Amino acid sequence: MSIQELTQALLKFRDERNWAQFHTLRNLIVSLNLEAAELLELTQWKSEEEMSALFNEEGTQEALRDECADVLLYLLLIADKAGIDLLEAARSKLEKNAVKYPVEKAYGSSRKYTQLED
Amino acid sequence: MSIQELTQALLKFRDERNWAQFHTLRNLIVSLNLEAAELLELTQWKSEEEMSALFNEEGTQEALRDECADVLLYLLLIADKAGIDLLEAARSKLEKNAVKYPVEKAYGSSRKYTQLED
Amino acid sequence: MSIQELTQALLKFRDERNWAQFHTLRNLIVSLNLEAAELLELTQWKSEEEMSALFNEEGTQEALRDECADVLLYLLLIADKAGIDLLEAARSKLEKNAVKYPVEKAYGSSRKYTQLED
Amino acid sequence: MSIQELTQALLKFRDERNWAQFHTLRNLIVSLNLEAAELLELTQWKSEEEMSALFNEEGTQEALRDECADVLLYLLLIADKAGIDLLEAARSKLEKNAVKYPVEKAYGSSRKYTQLED
Numbered sequence: 297m298s299i300q301e302l303t304q305a306l307l308k309f310r311d312e313r314n315w316a317q318f319h320t321l322r323n324l325i326v327s328l329n330l331e332a333a334e335l336l337e338l339t340q341w342k343s344e345e346e347m348s349a350l351f352n353e354e355g356t357q358e359a360l361r362d363e364c365a366d367v368l369l370y371l372l373l374i375a376d377k378a379g380i381d382l383l384e385a386a387r388s389k390l391e392k393n394a395v396k397y398p399v400e401k402a403y404g405s406s407r408k409y410t411q412l413e414d
Numbered sequence: 415m416s417i418q419e420l421t422q423a424l425l426k427f428r429d430e431r432n433w434a435q436f437h438t439l440r441n442l443i444v445s446l447n448l449e450a451a452e453l454l455e456l457t458q459w460k461s462e463e464e465m466s467a468l469f470n471e472e473g474t475q476e477a478l479r480d481e482c483a484d485v486l487l488y489l490l491l492i493a494d495k496a497g498i499d500l501l502e503a504a505r506s507k508l509e510k511n512a513v514k515y516p517v518e519k520a521y522g523s524s525r526k527y528t529q530l531e532d
Numbered sequence: 533m534s535i536q537e538l539t540q541a542l543l544k545f546r547d548e549r550n551w552a553q554f555h556t557l558r559n560l561i562v563s564l565n566l567e568a569a570e571l572l573e574l575t576q577w578k579s580e581e582e583m584s585a586l587f588n589e590e591g592t593q594e595a596l597r598d599e600c601a602d603v604l605l606y607l608l609l610i611a612d613k614a615g616i617d618l619l620e621a622a623r624s625k626l627e628k629n630a631v632k633y634p635v636e637k638a639y640g641s642s643r644k645y646t647q648l649e650d
Numbered sequence: 651m652s653i654q655e656l657t658q659a660l661l662k663f664r665d666e667r668n669w670a671q672f673h674t675l676r677n678l679i680v681s682l683n684l685e686a687a688e689l690l691e692l693t694q695w696k697s698e699e700e701m702s703a704l705f706n707e708e709g710t711q712e713a714l715r716d717e718c719a720d721v722l723l724y725l726l727l728i729a730d731k732a733g734i735d736l737l738e739a740a741r742s743k744l745e746k747n748a749v750k751y752p753v754e755k756a757y758g759s760s761r762k763y764t765q766l767e768d
Contacts, residue, residue: 297501299417302508309508313515314522318577322457322465326576328485329683332450333569335492339440340562341554341760347440351496361498364489365507367446368500371485374453378469380479382486383415389483390420390427397431404432406695436695444694447565451687458680459642459672524577533737535653538744545744549751550758558693558701564721568686571728575676583676587732597734600725601743603682604736607721610689614705616715618722619651625719626656626663633667640668 299383303372310373321377328370335363417501421490428491439495446488453481535619539608546609557613564606571599653737657726664727675731682724689717 310316338350338359350356375382396409405412428434456468456477468474493500514527523530546552574586574595586592611618632645641648664670692704692713704710729736750763759766 297505299501302501302504305505305508309512312517313520315520315524317522318524320462320465321469322460323577325453325457326572326680329447329450329454330569330573330576332447332485333566333572335443336447336562336569337566339443340566341559342440344438347438351439357496357498360496361503362507362510364493364496364498364500365503367450367485367489368504369507371482371489372504375482378475378478378482380469380475380482382482383417383420385479385483386420386486386490387415387423389480389487390423392480394427399430402431402433404435406433406436441695444562444690448687448691448694451684451690454680454687455684458684459677533741535737538737538740541741541744545748548753549756551756551760553758554760556698556701557705558696561689561693565683565686565690568683568721571679572683575679578676580674583674587675593732593734596732597739598743598746600729600732600734600736601739603686603721603725604740605743607718607725608740611718614711614714614718616705616711616718618718619653619656621715621719622656622722622726623651623659625716625723626659628716630663635666638667638669640671642669642672 299372303376306369306372307376319373319377321374324370324374324377328367328374331363331366331370335360335367338363417490421494424487424490425494437491437495439492442488442492442495446485446492449481449484449488453478453485456481535608539612542605542608543612555609555613557610560606560610560613564603564610567599567602567606571596571603574599653726657730660723660726661730673727673731675728678724678728678731682721682728685717685720685724689714689721692717 310319338356339347342350351360371382374380375385397412401412402409407413428437456474457465460468469478489500492498493503515530519530520527525531546555574592575583578586587596607618610616611621633648637648638645643649664673692710693701696704705714725736728734729739751766755766756763761767
C-alpha cells in the first residue's frame, strides 16, 4: 500500500461519515496534538527497562502501533486539507536540516543548531 | 519518492551525524510532541480568516509544510526504532475505527465512539 | 487555603504513597504535559456554542475544574522539586512580559512581541 | 503575594492591553499547552546529569522558572474565565485522587489506578 492509497482510503472513511465539516485545519491540528500526547502517555512513569518492553512485547507494541497510526492519519488529513505533498515536504525539510546541521559540526552532538560549536 | 526511500534518506542523515545514540524511543516521542506543538503554535491567536490564510499564502504555507514534515520525520524514526510498518499500521487502525464508528451511527456526528447514540 | 498549605497537603499525599522515587523532574514535566492535553481534549471538535456550555453546565464544568486542578498539582510538584517559588516566578515573569509587550505597542494586538509594530 | 493578588495583577496587565477579546477559553487552553511544551523542550535530548543541572545552574534555572510561570499565568486566566477557584479545585481533586489511589494499594507503585492490584 502506498501513502496515496492510504490517503484515498482515509478520505473515503471521512466522507462516508460526513465528517469533512468538522475537519477545519485548527481542529485537525488539535487532534494531532492529542494523538501525540497519547503516544507520550505510553512512556509515562516508565523505567528504561519498561520502555524497552514497550516495543518488544506484543500487547504494548499494538498500543504503540495504534498511536503512531493515529498521528499519521491526522497528518494525512492536515496535508490533504492544506494541499501539502507530505513526502516531498519531508524530503525538502531534510535538506534544510542538512544545512542547519552540517556533519562536521553536528557529529555526535545533541545540541540545537543555534548552539553548535565551530 | 516512496515512504521507504524517505526513511532510507532519513536514517542515512541520522547515521552520518552519529545521532542514533540519542534516539531512544522516549526521546523520539518527546520530540514528536514538540514538533506537534510547533504546528499548534501556528494556530495560536489566529481568527478563522487568519487560519485560512495559513494555507493559502506562500510564506505561512511553508511554515505549515515544514512543521508537518518534522512530525513525519520523527514518526518515521519511531516506526523504525519500534519495528512498525507505518502504512500497514494506519490501514489496520482505519479498520478498527470503522468498527468503532459505524456509518449509520457516526454519520454527521462529532461525538466520541463511547457516546454515539443508537 | 493558601498555595503553601495546598503544597503541604500534596507532598503529604505523595509521601504517604512513597511516590517521590518516581517524581524526577523529567517525569513531572511529561505528566504536566499530559494533563494539559486532557484540558485540550475538552475543547476537541467543540463548536463555539459548545465551548460556552463547557463552563456554564455543571457536568462539564467539573471536568474542566478537575483538569485545571491536575495541571496545578503537577506544577506545584515541579516547583517543589526545582526549588521554585511559583507566585514569585509568575510575578517576575509578568514584569518581563510588560517590557516585551509595552502598552502603546501591544494594545489590542495579538501579535508576538517579535512582530509588534512601532 | 497571594494567588489572588497575582490574579489581580495579571488581569490588570491583560486589560491595559485590551487583550480580553483574544482570551476565549479555547485560545487560553491552546496557549497553556504551548507553554507546557516549552517546559518539555527544556528536557529534550538531556541526559540524567543534564537534567540535574537544569535546576542547579542559574542560567537554566531561570528558563525553568519562566516556563513554570507561563503555565501558571495561563492557568489563572483559564480559571478566571471559567469561574474556577483553583486552590479549592486542587484540594478537592487531591481528595478524589486519595480515593482512586488508596495508600495500601498504591504504596510504592507507579501504576494507573485502573491497574492497581489488590
